[in-house]
Amino acid sequence: MKTKAAFLEKPGKIEEKPLKIKELELPELRENEVLIKVNACGVCRTDLHVVEGELGDVNNIVPGHEVVGIIERLGKEVKDKKIGSKVGVAWLYSSCGSCEYCLSGRENLCQNKRFTGFSKNGGYSEYIIADSRFIFNLPAGLKDEEIAPLLCSGAIGYRSFKLLHASPGSTIAMFGFGGSAHLTLQLAKKFGHKVIIVSRNENHLKLASELGADFTFSPKNGNVYENLRDKDIEDAIIFAPSAIPIMNALQIIKPGGKVVVAGIHIDGEIKIDYDSQLFHEKTLLSVESYTREDMLEYLRLATNLDIKPLYTDIKLEDANSALAELKNSEVMGVKVIKF
Numbered sequence: 001m002k003t004k005a006a007f008l009e010k011p012g013k014i015e016e017k018p019l020k021i022k023e024l025e026l027p028e029l030r031e032n033e034v035l036i037k038v039n040a041c042g043v044c045r046t047d048l049h050v051v052e053g054e055l056g057d058v059n060n061i062v063p064g065h066e067v068v069g070i071i072e073r074l075g076k077e078v079k080d081k082k083i084g085s086k087v088g089v090a091w092l093y094s095s096c097g098s099c100e101y102c103l104s105g106r107e108n109l110c111q112n113k114r115f116t117g118f119s120k121n122g123g124y125s126e127y128i129i130a131d132s133r134f135i136f137n138l139p140a141g142l143k144d145e146e147i148a149p150l151l152c153s154g155a156i157g158y159r160s161f162k163l164l165h166a167s168p169g170s171t172i173a174m175f176g177f178g179g180s181a182h183l184t185l186q187l188a189k190k191f192g193h194k195v196i197i198v199s200r201n202e203n204h205l206k207l208a209s210e211l212g213a214d215f216t217f218s219p220k221n222g223n224v225y226e227n228l229r230d231k232d233i234e235d236a237i238i239f240a241p242s243a244i245p246i247m248n249a250l251q252i253i254k255p256g257g258k259v260v261v262a263g264i265h266i267d268g269e270i271k272i273d274y275d276s277q278l279f280h281e282k283t284l285l286s287v288e289s290y291t292r293e294d295m296l297e298y299l300r301l302a303t304n305l306d307i308k309p310l311y312t313d314i315k316l317e318d319a320n321s322a323l324a325e326l327k328n329s330e331v332m333g334v335k336v337i338k339f
């Protein structure tokens with residue numbers, strides 16, 4: 001059986017359009033795998049990092065890890081999934097199940113895990129094979145294009161938010177306003193926080209205000225510390241893939257505050273001045289992926305709290321240009337490939 005996919009033979013700059021549309025032969029299903037007909041796949045910044053080779057040299061791969069589709073075939077050992085069910089496939093393709101991390105509820109840190117659209121072919125494809133133990137039954141009442149971005153952009157934002165352990169009603173600053181931030185802003189507002197959005201993109205700041213941001217600021221208009229120091233910011237989440245906002249955020253948060261970095265890759269070097277950026281019990285930490293428990297919690301929350309992405313649907317053939325727009329911060333909300 002064949003599938004039409006956007007295929008990456010070897011990484012390259014997105015401006016050179018490294019993804020090529022190709023017919024690929026699907027391998028035989030292994031005992032725990034399922035075959036899924038893809039309805040929608042979100043376009044995530046991690047896909048851009050994969051395509052441009054920033055996560056290491058990866059060859060002959062189909063990107064895409066925010067996948068919504070219908071199960072068409074089951075491997076021999078799959079007992080808890082049904083043909084015809086709608087499911088989600090996300091970044092964590094599988095983990096080993098037996099290491100110290102897997103055995104302590106931290107499968108996101110498993111050193112033998114595999115990733116959808118990185119170590120296994122992903123959802124920029126009409127069909128995808130997934131490990132049945134790592135796919136998710138999806139909430140009813142949401143469109144496929146609305147669910148897809150929740151599976152990574154949303155879930156990473158949720159894990160970042162969760163790791164803040166923010167005080168009720170506190171002020172959270174978010175740096176960068178792409179797919180993940182626009183969902184996490186909605187989440188934090190529903191939890192009763194004040195949210196400040198920092199971005200260099202005026203259109204992104206306008207969208208942030210429309211989605212409920214209490215205050216927005218562009219570093220083009222002045223020094224971040226001087227302008228935000230009196231805003232009572234307890235914690236911050238960094239969505240922009242850069243070292244500068246991390247250093248800014250450490251400086252503006254209150255004593256005891258946390259800075260969580262949501263990105264899988266950042267540009268530049270973090271240089272920390274101990275006195276002004278880390279002393280007074282400030283914490284800097286990163287987020288890696290999600291656990292299946294996080295995802296189930298988040299999908300339930302997103303449904304109950306009516307958290308929805310602002311999306312534009314595109315064709316598979318538009319994958320290169322969508323990633324180029326993401327690189328240039330031209331996307332409002334998220335782009336989703338619709339099949």
Ligand SMILES: [Zn+2]
Pocket residue numbers: 095096097098099100101102107110111112113
């Ligand atoms: Zn493991």
Ligand SMILES: [Zn+2]
Pocket residue numbers: 044045046047065091152153
């Ligand atoms: Zn992602």
